[in-house]
Amino acid sequence: MTVTLRDGQTPIPAAASPATAPPAAALDLSVVVPCYNEAANVAPLVAALDTALAGLAWEVIFVDDNSPDGTAAAARALAQHDPRVRCIRRIGRRGLASAVIEGALASSAAAIAVMDGDLQHDETILPAMLDAVRSGRADLAVGSRFAAGADAGGLSSPWRHRLSESGIRLAQSFLPVRLSDPLSGYFLLSRALFERLAPSLTGQGFKILLDLVLTAGPGLRVAEVPFRFRAREAGESKLDVLVLVQFAGLILDRLVLRRFLGGVVPLRFIAFALVGALGVLVHLAVLEAGFAGLHLHFELAQSLATVAAMAFNFALNNQVTYRDQRLRGPRVWSGLLLFMLVCGIGAIANVGIAQALYAQHTPGLAAGATGAVIGVVWNYAVSATLVWRAR
Structure with missing residues (x-):
């Protein structure tokens, strides 16, 4: 079989169709x-x-x-x-x-x-x-x-x-x-x-x-x-x-x-949330050590505790939650900075939403819990997309 071209060009043989190709031996x-x-x-x-x-x-x-x-x-x-x-x-x-x-x-x-x-x-x-x-x-x-x-x-x-x-x-x-x-x-x-x-x-x-x-x-x-x-x-x-x-x-x-x-809640999200809970303990421990132990100003102790908790959360998520996509080499440092940025925005969203709900006469604990949940969901979704994205 050939394909005829216009203007008298040389015909080109057409490729054999799959139906005419010799059958391959079936693999065991x-x-x-x-x-x-x-x-x-x-x-x-x-x-x-x-x-x-x-x-x-x-x-x-x-x-x-x-x-x-x-x-x-x-x-x-x-x-x-x-x-x-x-x-x-x-x-x-x-x-x-x-x-x-x-x-x-x-x-x-x-x-x-x-x-x-x-x-x-x-x-x-x-x-x-x-x-x-x-x-x-x-x-x-x-x-x-x-x-x-x-x-x-x-x-x-x-x-x-x-x-x-x-x-x-x-x-x-x-x-x-x-x-x-x-x-x-x-x-x-x-x-x-x-x-x-x-x-x-x-x-x-x-x-x-x-x-x-x-x-x-x-x-x-x-x-x-x-x-x-x-x-x-x-x-x-x-x-x-x-x-x-x-x-x-x-x-x-x-x-x-x-x-x-029903599989609605991903296992990664559960792991991410558990790591976050451990991060709260790290935060409190560093805050107590800095404020009560080293007698630092509260603002400085709180800042150090926040950075320590973020670094802890990033390291543990990188090793456990996202083990199959974990960052290595120089990407660890860029990933840490990006993770801190994401979590910082999540913290602002957490506080802002909680304050807005409280202003609408939502009970304080309910408003705070809602803000915290939204913050965790934000941190999980955005860090998965930006920090541990497939490369």
């Missing part, structure tokens, strides 16, 4: 690998998958959160020679859960596996996990570090062991199904099931498996496949105590906010 499995600073592990992981998945039609999707070590470049270099390798480089979006969702929704395979990019997950159990789901024995297959026959030796330090054990005990008390390793980052399920659950996932934090299980509910059939959790060879560990804080927040969101409040 997409392996989604969320990663940050894992450049050294990309090639070894692809080589390991090539051996483990021999005989299967598969692809690997690296979802990189704009790693400074060139993880995306390493994946794309492999993709030049191996069409099974794909890369999604995300700019302005961070977080393991959202990376998994984005990578999984980019897949067209019948099944989706999720594994870390640090080589600690044993790729040789992927065929067994796939068989458990394809055979219909399970809806979800989980690679477990703690099931019978497993080895969690890759948790190299006693601190990491204790952190994992604490999280597992907490999760097991809330989960609708029994799992020996609810904090595992290694699992496999059908794409159809993932797409059904995806709209209801929070997309926040590091424990996407927990979110999936809580979203699916008690009817979910789970198969656990034990594996040896290897020691990390390269890259950075993402496990720290704040991951457990986010994990507790996920449980709060699933079991309280969505169940009783």
Whole structure:
């Protein structure tokens, strides 16, 4: 087929329509690998998958959160020679859960596996996990570090062991199904099931498996496949105590906010408000220390307390509330100044609205509470838009 041009120009062959393109082999499995600073592990992981998945039609999707070590470049270099390798480089979006969702929704395979990019997950159990789901024995297959026959030796330090054990005990008390390793980052399920659950996932934090299980509910059939959790060879560990804080927040969101409040109040807002409440305590402590302890003028002590509380709120929000979008390097200082400006305007709005209501004969406590709530909502909405905006 050709396209005829005017004025006697040379005809140009038309591109083949999708209907005439040769059919591609259907993929059995997409392996989604969320990663940050894992450049050294990309090639070894692809080589390991090539051996483990021999005989299967598969692809690997690296979802990189704009790693400074060139993880995306390493994946794309492999993709030049191996069409099974794909890369999604995300700019302005961070977080393991959202990376998994984005990578999984980019897949067209019948099944989706999720594994870390640090080589600690044993790729040789992927065929067994796939068989458990394809055979219909399970809806979800989980690679477990703690099931019978497993080895969690890759948790190299006693601190990491204790952190994992604490999280597992907490999760097991809330989960609708029994799992020996609810904090595992290694699992496999059908794409159809993932797409059904995806709209209801929070997309926040590091424990996407927990979110999936809580979203699916008690009817979910789970198969656990034990594996040896290897020691990390390269890259950075993402496990720290704040991951457990986010994990507790996920449980709060699933079991309280969505169940009783219908998801109307975002978890971030609850966290932001709680940080603000702690900031009040910091404010009072600094005020007392400056005014009563150091005998400063009240105006100076109050000013120092206000700045200290704002700095405290910013630091804690940056580490917890907006952990997946936290500011780093020089942006911390510009973010702090902008946050103080936003909160200063919020304080003016708080006082102004409270005074206006009081002038209309609203009881003092009610007027003050209304002003405070409006101030918190202002601070949350504007700081989310200006301070921690996606970049």
